[in-house]
Amino acid sequence: MKEDDLEEAMAGNVSRTEEDVRRLLHLAKLDEEDLKPVVQSFYLAQDFTREDLKLMEVTPDILNQILEGERVIIRGDKSDPAVLCTDTQTYDIKEAGTSNSLLLLPSVVWPDEAETNDKDDGITIASQEVAGIFHNYLELHLCRPRVQKLRYLMEENLYTGKEYEADNVDVKYTFEDLLNVIQASPKELQTALRELQACCIDGFWRMLDFDYQFSVFNHIVNLVDSNSWPSDGIPLQAVLDTLEDLIPRKILEECFHWYTEPVGRTTPEGYDLYRWNEDKICAFLGEVILRPTGKFNLEEFLYTWQSTVPEGITTNLNQLKVGNLALSSTD
Amino acid sequence: MVQILIRMPTSEDSKSGVPDWAVVELQGDLESKSGQEMHGSFVGDLHYTKKGAILIIGHHILFGKTVDVDKPFIVLRKKNSLTEHHHEANMLRSQKSLEHTQEEEASEVSVSIENLYDKHNYSTYYEVHAIVRKKILFKTRPKPIVTNVPKKL
Numbered sequence: 001m002k003e004d005d006l007e008e009a010m011a012g013n014v015s016r017t018e019e020d021v022r023r024l025l026h027l028a029k030l031d032e033e034d035l036k037p038v039v040q041s042f043y044l045a046q047d048f049t050r051e052d053l054k055l056m057e058v059t060p061d062i063l064n065q066i067l068e069g070e071r072v073i074i075r076g077d078k079s080d081p082a083v084l085c086t087d088t089q090t091y092d093i094k095e096a097g098t099s100n101s102l103l104l105l106p107s108v109v110w111p112d113e114a115e116t117n118d119k120d121d122g123i124t125i126a127s128q129e130v131a132g133i134f135h136n137y138l139e140l141h142l143c144r145p146r147v148q149k150l151r152y153l154m155e156e157n158l159y160t161g162k163e164y165e166a167d168n169v170d171v172k173y174t175f176e177d178l179l180n181v182i183q184a185s186p187k188e189l190q191t192a193l194r195e196l197q198a199c200c201i202d203g204f205w206r207m208l209d210f211d212y213q214f215s216v217f218n219h220i221v222n223l224v225d226s227n228s229w230p231s232d233g234i235p236l237q238a239v240l241d242t243l244e245d246l247i248p249r250k251i252l253e254e255c256f257h258w259y260t261e262p263v264g265r266t267t268p269e270g271y272d273l274y275r276w277n278e279d280k281i282c283a284f285l286g287e288v289i290l291r292p293t294g295k296f297n298l299e300e301f302l303y304t305w306q307s308t309v310p311e312g313i314t315t316n317l318n319q320l321k322v323g324n325l326a327l328s329s330t331d
Numbered sequence: 332m333v334q335i336l337i338r339m340p341t342s343e344d345s346k347s348g349v350p351d352w353a354v355v356e357l358q359g360d361l362e363s364k365s366g367q368e369m370h371g372s373f374v375g376d377l378h379y380t381k382k383g384a385i386l387i388i389g390h391h392i393l394f395g396k397t398v399d400v401d402k403p404f405i406v407l408r409k410k411n412s413l414t415e416h417h418h419e420a421n422m423l424r425s426q427k428s429l430e431h432t433q434e435e436e437a438s439e440v441s442v443s444i445e446n447l448y449d450k451h452n453y454s455t456y457y458e459v460h461a462i463v464r465k466k467i468l469f470k471t472r473p474k475p476i477v478t479n480v481p482k483k484l
Contacts, residue, residue: 016373016376021376024376024387025376025378025387027476028385028387028392028476029476030378030385030392034380034381035378035379035380035385036378036379036380038379039376039377039378040376040377041373041375041376041377042355042373042374042375042376042377043371043372043373043374044369044370044371044372044374045370045371046370046371047370048369048370052408052409053406053407053408053409053460054406054407054409054457055404055405055406055407055463056404056405056407057402057403057404058402058403058404058405059402059403060402060403063403063405063462066337066338066339066405066459067339067349069338069339071336072336072337072338073334073335073336073337074333074334074335074336074337074444074447074457075332075333075334075335076332076333076443076444077332077333077444078332078333078443078444078445079443079444079445080332080443080444081441081442081443082441082442082443082444082446082447084337092441093441093442094440094441094442095440095441095442096440097440099358099359100356100357100358100359101356101357101358101359101360101361102354102355102356103354103355103356103357103361103374104352104353104354104406104463105352105353105354105355106350106352106461107352107353108353108355108467110397110465111379111384111397114379128377130355130374131352133361135360137404138442179334180332180334181332
């Protein structure tokens with residue numbers, strides 16, 4: 001038995017015959033009795049270096065989302081590391097190399113399909129094409145969304161009041177605009193916007209200028225005082241109706257919800273009632289006081305702070321953790 | 332920044348959904364013995380036994396079996412939609428280019444966006460061409476087929 005026999009058995013870009021197949025398996029010292037009757041002969045496609053194809057490893061969850069037509073998008077700036085975003089999550093995309101060869105086959109006969117053939121005691125040869133050979137594939141790793149840019153974008157054009165908007169020509173972003181520039185899923189972007197206390201005004205997402213936010217807060221507090229509403233029985237509807245000429249309704253509503261919690265009761269007419277969220281209000285007012293000065297003697301601060309908050313509310317230092325403030329030991 | 336959509340083929344492209352393809356995984360590389368063009372050439376024969384699979388390639392015989400992949404693969408095909416009208420125009424550019432500071436070290440294996448889209452073609456998207464859920468895995472090293480009986484010394 002010579003090397004040539006093997007060469008011969010392996011030859012042929014034309015379809016192989018039963019004889020060819022038998023010759024090869026005998027050379028390989030295989031016993032036909034042990035083998036199932038369907039044999040598959042693999043051929044490389046004419047263009048098996050498929051530059052237009054990529055293999056990506058996903059999760060069953062992501063696969064389902066794609067199959068159901070949900071948005072799955074790769075996002076990034078030119079030289080950014082790419083991420084893949086579903087509606088709710090973000091994944092780093094990495095290239096995994098393998099020393100193995102991955103042959104990609106559009107069609108294959110699986111073992112349970114190879115049991116029987118038409119012939120009684122022959123073998124059936126199925127020719128199968130290898131569409132491509134791969135040595136690497138794309139892998140997905142769940143990661144945190146890259147939302148740090150968001151604050152920077154929002155601060156480019158803070159909302160300072162209805163009066164200033166007519167002349168406002170600085171850049172504004174809709175939700176879709178933001179998805180264009182932030183590597184995050186829609187849900188993660190929503191969460192980030194909420195954490196920044198951004199509001200959607202006329203379709204654009206805006207962060208409020210801090211002083212403006214304070215003035216909105218004051219309007220609400222003063223309204224509550226002047227109506228002598230109890231601090232645990234504030235009607236949202238009345239606040240919106242009364243103040244909406246001064247402050248866009250959307251902003252009023254957002255701000256209101258930042259500093260209140262539902263009580264679970266309603267007015268006789270059926271409007272929801274709310275109470276002050278003490279911790280959030282104290283944290284906010286603490287920041288109001290500290291902002292202009294940067295540093296404040298602790299005792300003086302505590303005094304000022306307590307006298308600033310609405311009646312019935314008690315400050316305490318733990319509330320400052322709610323906001324973005326730090327307590328230094330020298331103060 | 333770019334957004335590259337991964338989508339299912341439209342109904343014109345595929346009448347019956349996305350097909351299941353298979354992967355045959357083996358150690359090493361396929362090479363042409365004589366340096367000939369490999370396009371269209373015969374690779375080897377795949378046989379099934381009761382327990383597994385046997386692949387005869389060139390001078391080698393490999394033993395393996397059919398397994399479900401741990402995580403499914405999708406086969407993505409790069410396309411462009413210059414000629415198609417889709418509301419989600421697949422490559423949206425932002426109006427201004429932003430200063431970008433890299434938040435983390437780009438590791439060697441991160442894929443940069445540049446690798447995934449055509450610079451001169453602003454409407455790249457990827458279509459799911461096929462799904463791979465099963466593979467035939469040949470984990471063992473290929474065994475050479477011995478054809479010559481050594482001459483007596």
